[in-house]
Amino acid sequence: MTMLRFTKGHGTGNDFVLVSDPEGLLDLTPARRAALADRRFGVGADGVIRAVRSQSIPEGRALLASDPDAEWFMDYSNSDGSVSEMCGNGIRVFARFLLDQGLVELAPGRSIPIGTRAGVIEVHRLADGFAADLGRWRLDGGEPLVRARELPVARPGLGINVGNPHVVVALASDDELEALDLGVAPVLDPPAAAGANVEFVVPADPLVVDGIGRIRMRVHERGSGETLSCGTGAVAAALAVRYWAGASAPSEWRVTVPGGVLGVRMFAAEDGEHVALSGPAELVFEGEIAL
Known part of the structure; x- marks a missing residue:
């Protein structure tokens, strides 16, 4: 039986199951993601987030050409297993997860680029949370x-x-x-x-x-x-x-x-008006579940 290590986190109650898969080796099918997010038979969450190196996923490799510093990719899916472009609360919790797992270092006041299906998002660490520049709208x-x-x-x-x-x-x-x-x-x-x-x-x-x-x-x-x-x-x-x-x-x-x-x-940026989202990001508990 294959056991999956996971972390549960949330941003203002929007909750996620997070898993670390740097080399992209896990077979997280849509059905398995939906099972993880199921609130009665799984861990329970609004979405599932896989932390994978950008070079290990096709969507991430495409982003590295324009932003080689975007080492990590947030592979996000909804609770029904369907893939989504991005999640504003999720990307803050994702940044907290990367820090907690020792995958990145990010001092307060510094930022990190994160790959998503909506492009590269710059996440800034605050004293009491994170702010994400979601780019042009x-x-x-x-x-x-x-x-x-x-x-x-x-x-x-x-x-x-x-x-x-x-x-x-x-x-x-x-x-x-x-x-x-x-x-x-x-x-x-x-x-x-x-x-x-x-x-x-x-x-x-x-x-x-x-x-x-x-x-x-x-x-x-x-x-x-x-x-x-x-x-x-x-x-x-x-x-x-x-x-x-x-x-x-x-x-x-x-x-x-x-x-x-x-x-x-x-706020104004070189390529037009950008919009930033700020708020808390909390990790609640860790556990293992059978795939």
Whole structure:
């Protein structure tokens, strides 16, 4: 029987099973990843993250040509075993895992490039967590109608891509946000070709305090269902509210999710506007499980 060593971690309640596989030798099929993430028969998690050297995975080797310092690749999959481009909470927990395993050294104030299917992400170590530069973002176009259980009337959503696809929906009140049943996937009309995470957001009143925007959010993640937090979803929600609020809106945001609070910051870069996500990353326990 083959035993798999794993670590359980989370970022604001968005939880992951992490495994170290530097040379890419593990046969982690989609079915095995889904079994690991199963909350009744496996370890239980919103996603599975494999730490593999970029040179040991085709997607990573393609990135090394442009960024040879991106030694490590975050091989991420959703809880149903399907592959995803990137995970904003997951990449912070991944950085913490690399440090804990002694695979990298990263002093506070320093950064490390990490390969993902959304490109190379620069992760900066803070005194109390990590911040990830998620790079350029873009509007995906269109305003699909979004239907969700316990939402009486379909609402228009705004498509935003931050390395993976999102649709953000504005709600009128905290009561509407709390009433949603996100155990059932929201329906998009027209549907997103590759699926999308769907965020429901309520602006605070007042929206801006001391130059920082404030919003609340819940999310249904494709391939995982409702999660306590979604890092790229928090970024998409802040970008959408800033877009709706207009030119006077701030470029720094605090996003409250069921699992905690995340920071989002938009800033100018040589290739256009980038967006950064900051927050905690915790490792909870280690164990072994039979594959």
